[in-house]
Amino acid sequence: MKIKVLLAGLAIATGAVWSFQASAQVKPETLVKQRQAAMALQGKYFGPIGAMVQGKVPYDAAIVTRNAGYLEVLAKMPWDGFQASTADLKETDAKPEIYKQSDKFRSESQKLETETAKLAAAARSGDQNAVKAAFGDVGQACKACHDDFRVKR
Ligand code: ASC
Numbered sequence: 001m002k003i004k005v006l007l008a009g010l011a012i013a014t015g016a017v018w019s020f021q022a023s024a025q026v027k028p029e030t031l032v033k034q035r036q037a038a039m040a041l042q043g044k045y046f047g048p049i050g051a052m053v054q055g056k057v058p059y060d061a062a063i064v065t066r067n068a069g070y071l072e073v074l075a076k077m078p079w080d081g082f083q084a085s086t087a088d089l090k091e092t093d094a095k096p097e098i099y100k101q102s103d104k105f106r107s108e109s110q111k112l113e114t115e116t117a118k119l120a121a122a123a124r125s126g127d128q129n130a131v132k133a134a135f136g137d138v139g140q141a142c143k144a145c146h147d148d149f150r151v152k153r
Contacts, residue, residue: 028085032092035081038074045070046138049119053132061123064131068116068123071138075116079109093151101148108145115141 026034045067051057052064082105087096098105115138122130 028083028089029091031081031083031086032089035078038077042071042074045074049131049135050139053128053135059128061126065123068120071116072120075113093153095149095151098149105145105149108141108148112138112141112145
């Protein structure tokens with residue numbers, strides 16, 4: 001039993017080191033493009049939920065549930081692309097403060113993960129008022145991090 005737990009722990013630790021090394025070898029320009037792609041898809045799937053909770057288009061529970069599920073996963077994707085190697089590139093709106101205030105950046109990014117998970121749960125529950133509230137909280141999480149860490153254009 002104990003040995004199995006140890007082996008599992010070792011496997012996880014080895015995997016973590018590998019994935020870190022793999023991403024460390026990726027060109028900084030590629031990391032920027034990849035994290036921007038994840039952000040762009042967040043916009044793609046977030047926007048329609050907004051239009052529905054604001055009553056601009058009819059509420060479609062199937063689309064909301066699908067989009068919110070995508071968002072829960074997409075919200076995890078950008079963060080390993082924010083590596084110090086990308087700090088000086090000019091094709092990014094990410095502020096270099098990200099790499100100086102990494103605890104703050106981490107907590108704001110984790111907030112998005114938490115709030116999108118809540119949005120997905122609300123969507124699955126079918127409670128439109130809960131979806132509306134959770135949508136607002138996700139938007140706040142987007143905005144807080146953008147205010148702190150994205151260059152204003
Ligand atoms: C979007 C988008 C953002 C967020 C933010 C929410 O649709 O592109 O950056 O929502 O505006 O406050």
